[in-house]
Amino acid sequence: MPEGDTVYLVGQRFDRALAGKTLLRGEFRVPQLATVDLAGRAVLGVGTVGKHLFTRFSGDLTLHSHLMMDGMWDVYPAGAKWRRPGHHARVVLTAADVQVIGFRVHDLKLVATPKEADLVAHLGPDLLDPRWSEEHAARAIANLAADPDRELGLALLDQRVMAGVGNLYKCEIAFLLGVTPWAPVSEVDAATTVALARKLLLANARSGRFDQSTTGHLDRNRKNWVYERTRQGCFRCGGRLLVRTQGHDVQRRPTWFCPKDQAGPYPPQ
Structure with missing residues (x-):
């Protein structure tokens, strides 16, 4: 999606x-x-x-x-x-x-x-809302923190928490926070997470490009930290990435992460 x-x-x-x-x-x-x-x-x-x-x-x-x-x-x-x-x-x-x-x-x-x-009306605050305010941020933070035991990746994809994050940003946000997408929400700071999500989406929306970059580089092999980098490896450490499935039924998504740079649980092969 x-x-x-x-x-x-x-x-x-x-x-x-x-x-x-x-x-x-x-x-x-x-x-x-x-x-x-x-x-x-x-x-x-x-x-x-x-x-x-x-x-x-x-x-x-x-x-x-x-x-x-x-x-x-x-x-x-x-x-x-x-x-x-x-x-x-x-x-x-x-x-x-x-x-x-x-x-x-x-x-x-x-x-x-x-x-x-x-x-x-069922959605959380839109991360690209031009009227974004401290009130929007506070609502998104409260929504994210409301279920501290929930897997971070699933919470990020839940549009009722905050609207706009898809699978690419889910993987990249978890990487930048230093935890696996299966780590509980309680392992991250909710305010930092919301601010990071908005920062990444806003930067790419303002760029006018459809090929998102989370690293600041535009070359196709340098655009992302972990997302779809199975062959290239982690953009930070160069180590081998793992990919596992997160979610069930229509929410199932392939999920990339670096076992060296990201702490927390993840499913076995």
């Missing part, structure tokens, strides 16, 4: 393409919305909350969408050929000079704009 900064950048690209323009075509290719036609509506803007996107139209109407594991919003010049199969298109939004296509996007819902907050 994409990280929160990826969704944020997708939303920004979508917004730049369509905000302020009137739709010539606005169709859905999903059964529950197949009869809806958005042609003639103005696009007021696109915003994100965690991993959720909200496209706002004139007439107090909002489209909610989620990328899940395989969704994407692509932007093309008007009339250009799509890079993805047409049968994967779920939403087609076209203005005079541009088309924005939602491929395999999920959780599509049309709601009254004043009601869109209801769809994300």
Whole structure:
């Protein structure tokens, strides 16, 4: 599932393409919305909350969408050929000079704009909220510390704690804190953890790049400390990394860590 900064950048690209323009075509290719036609509506803007996107139209109407594991919003010049199969298109939004296509996007819902907050009321504070304040930080810290025995990696992925962290940042945050993702939350300082998570996501969101770096380097073999570095080894010590599965069912994720630089438990092979 994409990280929160990826969704944020997708939303920004979508917004730049369509905000302020009137739709010539606005169709859905999903059964529950197949009869809806958005042609003639103005696009007021696109915003994100965690991993959720909200496209706002004139007439107090909002489209909610989620990328899940395989969704994407692509932007093309008007009339250009799509890079993805047409049968994967779920939403087609076209203005005079541009088309924005939602491929395999999920959780599509049309709601009254004043009601869109209801769809994300269950989430913790959004780490990329432009209005982030000490109150947001305090809520996220309290949410994280509420279950001190919980595995850190699972707590970081729980969007009810704070919204935006995915598997890449889970692995990298645990590494930078010096503990394995299976260490209990009580082994880390909650305030430091929240601040680190926001720092990493914010840096990559501001960079405008979709290939996240947590080390400050842009070379593909130097971007991350442990995530997907099975062949290269730990970026800090050069030692062999281990990868284990964390979580169950739909929450299962491959998890990279350095047994030398990270203290704490981890599953046997």
